Amino acid sequence: MILPKLTRLSAGLVVMVLAAGCGLVRSPSMDRRGADTFEDDVVTARTLTEEFWSRQFQQLGRTYRPIADFIPYSADSGPSCGDQPAVPNNAFYCPLGHFIAFDQDWMEGLWNEMGDGSVYVIIPHEFGHSVQAQLGTDFSLNIESELQADCYAGGTLSALVGSGALTMDAGDENELFASLAAVGDPTDDWLNPAAHGTAEQRQASFAKGYQSGVGAC
Numbered sequence: 001m002i003l004p005k006l007t008r009l010s011a012g013l014v015v016m017v018l019a020a021g022c023g024l025v026r027s028p029s030m031d032r033r034g035a036d037t038f039e040d041d042v043v044t045a046r047t048l049t050e051e052f053w054s055r056q057f058q059q060l061g062r063t064y065r066p067i068a069d070f071i072p073y074s075a076d077s078g079p080s081c082g083d084q085p086a087v088p089n090n091a092f093y094c095p096l097g098h099f100i101a102f103d104q105d106w107m108e109g110l111w112n113e114m115g116d117g118s119v120y121v122i123i124p125h126e127f128g129h130s131v132q133a134q135l136g137t138d139f140s141l142n143i144e145s146e147l148q149a150d151c152y153a154g155g156t157l158s159a160l161v162g163s164g165a166l167t168m169d170a171g172d173e174n175e176l177f178a179s180l181a182a183v184g185d186p187t188d189d190w191l192n193p194a195a196h197g198t199a200e201q202r203q204a205s206f207a208k209g210y211q212s213g214v215g216a217c
């Protein structure tokens with residue numbers, strides 16, 4: 001999951017963070033009309049992230065298993081994962097069924113308010129969980145798996161920028177960091193089974209992947 005805690009943040013903080021977003025991450029190939037649509041960005045983020053991981057797995061002599069489904073939902077209409085119902089305002093990877101689902105209205109709202117950097121953080125983060133499942137990565141604490149998914153997202157994005165698949169515009173880095181800040185936990189509660197990490201922890205983990213690649217995660 002990317003954002004189970006947003007509702008716990010004060011409205012003032014969210015507005016401040018959202019207002020900080022500015023520049024855009026764009027795929028040049030999708031930039032035909034000068035501005036990508038939300039749908040373009042979602043498709044691009046998914047496609048490029050899976051291409052990236054396919055190559056990574058190949059280099060390790062393994063085969064990447066593409067997700068079985070990629071499911072947009074609205075409000076309470078999302079697919080359940082085992083006995084866990086989908087909740088509004090979230091995105092998640094479900095290991096049972098190997099799929100990713102996301103509240104499309106919520107994500108489009110973030111895209112509108114914060115810029116498309118939000119989509120390029122959320123989707124690679126969820127794919128990070130699908131990679132953990134394939135690699136059999138097992139953490140004792142939820143926060144460790146969440147921070148590694150942030151690190152994977154940073155490593156994925158820097159590789160895509162490095163290969164020219166994505167271009168970073170001025171302000172993009174701030175946008176990515178603001179997106180992470182918006183989804184940080186309000187307090188450092190390492191043992192909480194729902195913990196994802198504070199804004200600072202999530203940004204640091206993302207930055208580690210961005211600077212050193214997914215191998216450092």
Ligand SMILES: [Zn+2]
Nearest residue numbers: 001002146149
């Ligand atoms: Zn997560």
